[in-house]
Amino acid sequence: MLYIGIDLGTSAVKLLLMNSGGEIVRIVSKEYGLSFPHPGWSEQNPEDWYTQSMEGVKELLEGQDKSQVAGISFGGQMHGLVMLNEKDQVIRPAILWNDGRTTKETDYLNEVIGRKKLEQYTANIAFAGFTAPKILWVKEHEPENFARCRKIMLPKDYLAYRLTGVFSTDYSDASGMLLLDVAHKCWSADMCRICGISEEMLPRLYESYEKTGCVKREVAQELGIPESTVVAAGAGDNAASAVGTGTVGEGRCNISLGTSGTLFISADHFVSMNGQNAVHDFAHADGSFHLMGCMLSAASCNKWWTEQILHTKDYPAEQAEITDDRLGGNHVFYLPYLMGERSPLNDPLARSTFIGMTMDTTRADMTQAMLEGVAFGLRDSLEIARSLGISVTKSTIVGGGSKSPLWRKIVANVCNLTLEIPESVEGPSMGGAMLAAVACGEYPDVRTACEKIVRISRTEEPDPELVRKYEEKYQQFRQIYPALKELFPKLQ
Template identity: 70%
Template structure:
């Protein structure tokens, strides 16, 4: 049978066709516009997602045996606010995850309601990108639109609704709304009250691998497939990517060195750290995960190379780096503020430790190491919760650098596994569809049979010890600069 995974991203949708054994047959993508109506705002028209997805699906299936298509599922950009009226029409453009208009609402939630209450209700605290602060902003600034709301949805779930007619979401994506009681996998009545909404306005909750319905007749006819094609709930992009990397099961870890950086840690039981430095979310496998998200990862190196050095030859610049663990220059990777573990939008990037003999290579090395050290900040918090972190997988554009992989392995002091296939949320979505259709008994079984490691970077005792000393110094820099950041933004 054939399974389709749809990765609804911020700038484009990536659609993947997978055979039951995990073989990827075809991938297509379609772009759509991103709107910035005011400084710090970020919006999209949900109808563009549907139009471009349907167009991409038609190309994906052009040469396929359409009778073999059994299931569809998703990975998707998280936190976005999509609101529908009683006729299921979109009321206003979606407010996206990277929209920064909710500073006042986050301050209200974290300081007036209190982080202790938020953690009790949702296992998390408020971040500017989350959905609940967007609802508070809407109720204050667009009360007429707020009054029209009949259903509150997330981006990928709007797409699922257009395909099935069902208002649904999955618990992993819902975890990032600040409306879900993560521990008990149900909507939080307390958070609904705080946001002046009802549970009836929220979609029905499913596990990521559960079917929410089948294709509507008109959609199936347009695509030329059966109306029996199952549509599974899917997952938020990071949870779907974790499925695609086999990061399911106690202590499994994956690091993504993309534009932003994430460290994703799967847990069989619910855990939350005392300071809510890590996101505590439901997992796509029916369990849980912790996630540390840094806002600038590979984008730090891109900024340094493109804007400062003025070179596109990333590999050549890294060839000059030969003395790992001995750099006297340090770099804080907070170009866009920071999320995990500090939740500080005022944080800024900084170099420190330069002397007259500092070289260009030292600065480049500091950027790579600074990102690795910042990832370790989240790694240490997870370790303190008792999760057995013995190795990690790595993915994303930055992970293509052998040097950066070596730095990460030795900064964390664990082996770093490299995957045969790296297709991210689209592959994870297809795998979830396969589970929903009974191709695999569980997400764990699908991951064990489809995901393959082809190489491993092993840390060395000598270099790990050197980086241990470097990391100790790194941890002192942010606290020393923290009070300065608000004055220089």
């Protein structure tokens, strides 16, 4: 049988076809646009997701026996607000995960409602990227759109709704809305009241590996696949990526160097944050839970620096001068806050900056500082997990940035972790296909699927002397943001 995993990303949808043995048959990617109506805003047209996904599936299945397609599932960009009216029409462009307009609403939730109550209701505090602050923003600034809203959903769930007609979501993705009582896996009546919405406006909750429905007849006919094709709930992109890398079970870790950067630690049981809400406490796609730190700009820092500032796309050439003897000795530092920052700062007004340049600073020094700054940002979240008594000594690493041997070495030594590079680094799309296979009974559960499919190709070990050097640099790095924090709002 064949299984389709759909990774609904920020700039493109990536589709993966997997066979019963867990082998990748084909991968297809389709791009779509982003809109930035105002500084710090980020929006997308949900219709583009559907159109490009359908075209992608058609290309994915060219030359294949379409009758063998058994299941479809998803990994998707999290937190985005999709609003439908009573006719199931999109009311306004989706407000995305990296949109920073909700400073006022986030402050209201954290300071007026209060962090302790939010943790009691949802196990998390408010971050500007979460869905609940976006709902409050629409309620305040677009009351006519708020009044028309009948359904609230997340990006991948809009795609699933178009495929099946079933109004659904999964626990991992719903965890990032600030509307889910994560510990009890149900919608929070208190958060619905605070946001002025009813529970009927929210989708039915499923485990990521559960069947929500089958493709609609017209969809099956257009794609040439069976009407019996199962659609599983899927997961938020990071949880799906964790499945794709085998990050399930107690204390497993995955680092993703994608557009955003994440540190993902799986846990068998719910972990109370006890006020340490700088990282997220979410449900996992395998039916358990996880902690996650998310920085808004990771590989996107590299893209910005290399393409927009240096005006080149030759990434390896820009990193070639950064030899091993230079690591741990850079006098330049970089704050990776191009879109503000989420974990652990929770500051949408934070901004990127280089500091420490002198007359002998080189282009390579600044490139190195950018790569190190992202690694330091990941370590900030790792330190929160360690403060909770969680011991992490190794991690898988995925995402576009993980293809750089230099960046992997920097991350391994900054975080003092052994990094494992999976044979397949497809992340959310692979995880989505695996969840579809579980939903169809190909594997009895997610953990078994991971054991059968995921393989490690090589490792990156930290060097004790380099770890020592980077420890000193990290302690310097962590002093920069507090020194500049009060300045950032004045720059807006």
